[in-house]
Amino acid sequence: MNNRLHILLVLPGVLLVAALLASPLFFLFLDTIPNLEHPFSLYQSFLEKGFHRKIIIRTIRVALITTMICVILAYPCAFFIARYAGRFKAVLIVIAVFPLLLSPVVRSFAWMAILGKNGFLNDLLQFLRIIEEPLQMLYTEVAVIIGLTYLFMPLMILPLVGVIENIEEDLLDSAKSLGANDSSVFLKIILPLSASGLLVGSILVFTGSLTAYTTPRLLGGDQAMTLSTLIYQNAMTLFEWDAASVIAIIMIVSTILVMKIFGSLATRINPDV
Amino acid sequence: MKRSGLVLILSVLLVYIFLLGPLVIIGFSAFNESEFLDFPPKVYSFRWFFRIFESEMFISAFKSSLIISMLGATGALLVGLPAAYSLSRTRAKWRRLVLSLFMSPVIVPGVVLGFAMLKHVVIALDIDVWSGMVMGHMLIMIPYVIRVIVSSLSNVPIEIEEAAVSLGCSNTRAFLIVVLPNIRSGILVASLLAFITSLNDVPVTIFLTGPGVTTLPIQMLSYVEYYFDPTVSALSVLLMLLTVTIMIVIESTMGLNIFTKK
Amino acid sequence: MAFLKLQNLTAAYDQEIVLKKMNLEVKQGELLSLLGSSGCGKTTTLRIVSGFLKQLEGSVFLEGKEISKTHPSERGFGYVFQNYALFPHLNVGDNVSFGLKQRKFEREEINKKVNEMLDMVDLTAFAGKRPLELSGGQRQRVALARALAISPRLLLMDEPLSNLDAALRVKMRMEIRRIQQEHNITALYVTHDQEECFSISDRVAVMNEGLIEQLGTPEEIYSSPATSFVARFVGFENFIHGTLENSGKKLWFVAVKGDVRFPVSESSIPEHSAVVAALRPDGLELRVSESLKKGIPGKVKVATYLGKGYRHLVETELGELVADTKDEMFAAHTNVIVIPKSESMILLSTYND
Secondary structure, rough: OHHHHHHHHHHHHHHHHHHHHHHHHHHEEEEEOOOOOOHHHHHHHHHHHHHHHHHHHHHHHHHHHHHHHHHHHHHHHHHHHHHHHHHHHHHHHHHHHHHOOOOOHHHHHHHHHHHHOOHHHHHHHHHHOOOOOOOOOOOOOHHHHHHHHHHHHHHHHHHHHHHHHOHHHHHHHHHOOOOOOOOHHHHHHHHHHHHHEEEHHHHHHHHHHHHOOHHHHHOOOOOOOOHHHHHHHHHHHHOOOOHHHHHHHHHHHHHHHHHHHHHHHHHHHOOOO | OHHHHHHHHHHHHHHHHHHHHHHHHHHHOEEEOOOOOOOOOEEEEEHHHHHHHHHHHHHHHHHHHHHHHHHHHHHHHHHHHHHHHHHHHHOOOOOOHHHHHHHHHHHHOOHHHHHHHHHHHHHHOOOOOOHHHHHHHHHHHHHOOOOOHHHHHOOOHHHHHHHHHOOOOOOOHHHHHHHHHHHHHHHHHHHHHHHHHHHOOOOHHHHEEOOOOOOOOHHHHHHHHHHOHHHHHHHHHHHHHHHHHHHHHHHHOOOOOHHOOO | OOOOEEEEEEEEOOOOEEEEEEEEEOOOOOEEEEEEOOOOOHHHHHHHHHHOOOOOEEEEEOOEEOOOOOOOOHHOEEEEEEOOOOOOOOOOOHHHHHHHOOOOHHHHHHHHHHHHHHOOOOOOHHHHOOOHHHOOHHHHHHHHHHHHHHHEEEEEEEEEOOOOOOHHHHHHHHHHHHHHHOOOOOEEEOOOOOOHHHHHOEEEEEEEHHHHHHHHHHHHHOOOOHHHHHHOOOOEEEEEEEEEEEEOOOEEEEEEOOOOOOEOOOOOOOOEEEEEEEEEEHHEEEEEEEHOOOOEEEEEEEEOOOOOOOOEEEEEOEEEEEEEEEOHHHOOOOOOEEEHHHOEEEEOOOOOO
């Protein structure tokens, strides 16, 4: 009775998502299996090209490095915000949220303005007489990494702040009363408890970096392509739709895999996450 | 603790300069007379802002963006509000599955979504570009609508509806006069978040554009790849203002801590 | 004819059976409580009566008429929720008048009734306030006023006081009883608090796992619990297994272990059957073992001070016994004799653990 009503209420939404997401993805997957005797032939021919393999490796490498940088920088930052910021906590969180609501075009363009031949950094370095000629910084892998780090830093900070905030003061007090000094308290209680937050943030940053489009396109161009720019090139410029489909499936499978594996790891460490 | 305290403060400063610095730089360049992004600007002017309003392509792109985002948001709300209500009240076994389904547009990479929709919806079913674009945007807005409204409904427990019914309301009436007024701010925030997500989207949109149908970010993207001048900086400044306004509205209704809560 | 009759109600919640063929009759004007711990089915019963839950089997009759098919909005029952469920966007006055507005009363009549209700719960000055601005006790009173404003045929209350602090609970329960009696309102009251229940009810139904274990007045239940579950609920803490024997024209209770036997006045339980003798902590006396009185030997595990006396946990062959004394305390490790007072003893035929 009630259940029937509830089903009726979700039905339109379910149909919409099924029609626009689930079934297209399903058919896309089918597209990548040409026949049953050689089901993975398209994948094979895609992976045979060294160019493609290079891009896959680069995409993973970029995502990994971005994630690591974010972890290293965001953790002390989030730690400070969660525990020592006091009155400024709200302000700091707002500032971290703000870039998230800006278009990735704006955020990547900002780095074009900084890293370009006539950009801020080159001007500054020349002004300081550190270099004579402007450096080529755009359209390199480094530029993409910087851009992605910029894009995803808030996504690492915010969940971490949430998790560290939730570590009850009582836990730390009881550890201290049992004899732990400050660094022990940090290593044995705060770090493990915030590990799940780190994992969540890392999943977000890693999968985001793996699949981002605008930033690699603007900051990496054709010289430093990633899977996302490759799929666009194949689909819309080269009209190689088979390759594009293969890339799409590779991207989505790896995203889901990463989320599942590290997600369950995070929940295992801290079930509240 | 002193030395580690110093490390903490330094890292916070570093990160926040990193986060805000680039935006400040292009902010300044937007007001720069010269077309080179030298910093700090020698002469200030509004010329790039005037350029935007004189530019047919940006104005029409902005108009299209507005229409697409508003239509999409309306659609997402129409579909998402009843779904969110159902998800927050039901204890059925399918709840988790359906919730994951609704959240999936956030998990699936944008480029994959865009390409899949292009190939198997727009082209396969011969749908016109406008409709395809609106549908694509509805899709990416639904997770936000559902997340925010479900969260909002958690503050309106079902007992309140039952109280209204016990006092003589029909079920629908109870929803309209007792639940809806209490989730007004949730609906507003959901719409704003959805709107801005749609307004800023690039990966999905870029596969669904067609002749005459483009959005502001896509237009900015192609402009930036050919012309490198502060017009985009000026546009960025305008967009930043818009974002700040929206954030103020969100803060004064539901509060910005919806971004840190899970 | 009973005012409210529940017949063979069977119900499930989340796939689990929580009510098993429950039968109950409520008289007009009485306050009947459903007493039990969580999961026993008391709230489920209330929700079936109100119409918010559909039963699997059975019927609900109000003044002889089946009401199971009637929508909850048409039953005219007042419902007071555990968390009050006040409408957050309406002020106190609008909360209370809500039901009247649904019935399309005239504005003057509504105002009159609202003032009457607020006066009854002593909240006249709060009419313009929002629920957020009220304390727990005040919210509780608004919830009560709101339910009574519609002059309900039946008042249903789901643990209305459990979210209040102890002192307020005592005060509020008397208010509720006063209002109920003054206006002769029939009420079904759900609680897990035995003291609260006994102090305000005309009759009590003690529930356990979907069944009514005993129905009666508070006095009856307190002095003569019918099952060991009910006995536990009303303060019996000692349960000694034994049998009933006839010897020398007298009836005796013989414990399973040790040489413990007591004369018993009379019992409806057949001879030679297994029985349980139940006693409250004040139904046991303690003496030092040297006193050589007849009783159950044991050793004190721990003694605590209750204010009105001392409570002892005594380890004996028949299990751990709880014995209270008024003035004398027996320290831990003391060897004692535990003497049951036969006039305080209740005999039960089954013991469910």
